[in-house]
Amino acid sequence: MLSLTTLHSVSPLEAKGMDTQSLRANFLFDQAFAPDEMKLLYTHYDRMIVGGVLPEGGDLTMDHVTECGTDSILDRREMGILNLGATAVVTISTGAHQLEAGDMLYLGKGSGPMTFGQGGQFYVASTPAHRTLRSKHITPADASKLNLGKAPTVNDRTIYQFIHPDVMESCQLVMGYTKLHDGSVWNTVPAHVHDRRIEAYLYFDLATENRVFHFMGQPQETRHIVIGNKEVVISPPWSIHCGCSTGRYSFCWVMGGDNVDYADVDMVAIGDLQ
Template identity: 40%
Template sequence: MEIRHATDPESVETATAAELRDRYLVTDLFAPGEVCGLYTHEDRMVIAGAMPADQPLAIPAWEAVGTPAHLDRRELGVVNLGDPGDVIVDGSAHKLGTLDGLYVGKGSDIRLSGEGACYLLVSAPADATHPTARFSRDTVEPLALGEDSRASRRDLYRYVWGGGHPSCRLQFGVTVVHDGSVWNTMPPHLHDRRTEIYLYTGLAPGDRVIHLLGRPGATRHLLVADRQAVISPAWSVHAGAGTGPYAFVWAMAGENTDYGDLQTVTLEQL
């Protein structure tokens, strides 16, 4: 497991492109037959990738988490980026299609299976246990956002958020950008009381998302490829434009689960 410490906003303004990538870009989450993880001290979130291939996988008891099992003091969000597969929670199988999600509560035992499945895992500290819940992109009603004329039309699928299934700190879901649109959020905003992690998916090999980060008025950018993630600290704006079709998984943890607790940043402030 890789460990990254929290960063301050001033350091972004003087960092080289390589330093920005080292601090905020996550590039090596997915390997066949493995669970690869990263622990960030930004709200103590864990992001991991699991590709079961021909045998089920369990989440390791990483030393950074400090418990005998990963979910002893954590809750978990799972989104499948690949072919259909089964997530077994306490002996019960939950089938996830492409971009379907699953919430798993504190204290659960989990196994991930499915040749061709590719799971994104995001966990956060939890002090209570909430029930397991499956979310299908085919049945969850998306929130339509943006406009064709501003190249920002997208569908927001909220799986776990303040107005839906309960959680302690974790929120997550999927946003699908419409063909012909490029922006995933514009104008951008801040989540001053929460860290957010983005995982971009559905990009062709030659395409990238240009992801903005940093404080308003002092932004930098990262070029992000398919199945790569960005850690967005609470002080950073976040917005991105893709060179081709894409979707992204978003996950947040922090002070509260009020989805609307954010601050809009105008283009003038940028």
Template identity: 40%
Template sequence: MALHTLPDAERTKRLTTDELRSHFLVDDLFQDGAVTFRFADLDRVVLAGAVPTGGSLDLGMPDELAADSFCERREVGILNIGRAGTVTVGDDSYYLGNRDLLYVGRGSGAISFASDTAGSPARFYVVSYPAHGAHPTTLVRKADAELEELGSAEQANRRDLFKYVRPGGVESAQLVMGITEIQEGSVWNTMPAHTHARRTEVYLYFDVPEGDVVFHMMGEPQEVRTVVVRDGEAVLSPGWSIHAGAGTRAYTFCWAMGGENQDFGDMQFVGMEDIR
């Protein structure tokens, strides 16, 4: 399991483009017929991509976690960003269409993945944090997620935010997870920007058309850096970093957070006059 060790804010100011990408960008996560893991020293988050193309795939148990099962001490969010498929947890199976999400609680059984059609596979995005308590495994259809409409056409940031795992909805130990869809004609997400002093975040960009990119902006508000992101790539965001972006056309991203609290509104907004 590849390990991402993140530099602090001071060192990040001096990184080259390649160094910035090697530390903060998670790429090659979705590989046909495989489960691919990444581990980051960012609230001990584990990311994985599972693309079943020739039968079912077991999530397995990476040696680095030193546990008897993946969910022994962890909770998991599984978002399907591909075609329809099934996630099996212990003896129970859950059918996930595109943009449906399954929350898997601490102490759950073995996890496996399957696609309805091998030639048009599901693409399961897995986010896992340590869990101090157990919560029920729950399937959330996109249609049942809490919707919040944000932005305006004048500011080119019209977007629909869908909250799947959050207090008052699907309960978890620390995971908060959902997706944001940028509307046609808009390009910006999360601008004006903010930071999270008590949480860290991961952005996975998907449904980015071939040939298009998203310019993800990160770093301290007065030391902004840019990471160019393509379809199926994620960016790790420490608590001191902004996380915003603009695409060459509309796109979607999954946001997942872990840390000290689960208050969605716990963020420190940055005025446009303070960004440089």
């Protein structure tokens, strides 16, 4: 079964006056994964779609999505798929791709319907595409790796860049994930904004009893949202994003917008946050 929620854009002025429930309603997708469902969030930030696909009782096929205005969801879009579950197959018209846990699959514009096989737990992200590029299966070994932070500042982490110019070509989608090392709990430090792109975080590998405190808002008007395992938070272009947790975790980041330059960010010093 396919279900879709639409998320409209929020300005910094509106966010400034929101209480906890309003912040969660406008920036958090906390029901992304449900057995035998394909749950999508259609955002009005750069028309990005994110969601979860959890086929347990049988394979699930994603094709027509009314909100996209096309016969099939990828007629004018590209998509990244991350498998968080057991080894499983994603099938498109040109063939089948077997994804291990931690593998990512890029599907180019015009890939047609896709069928998600049992056993997988798939996180999907899609942005509009202006031309057709070849689909590609990327493993963690294929990804570009970037080590940042230090253990003494509890932000020692490795960034795995999958859908990224150093690894492959895409139209506007940039996607990968970050793994925190033992004893580290801070991500994306120092915080930054990038006015030219939306970003979404999926937090995963987080124990049931733990939570991530995700920070957002303008640098001098920050807010936070408390997030559990396999929940998605949307970061508007005007918002900072960083987080701290009560236990070990990883997070999948996905961006879409004007360019694919991963380093196109405006850094915000910790001392300047309020």
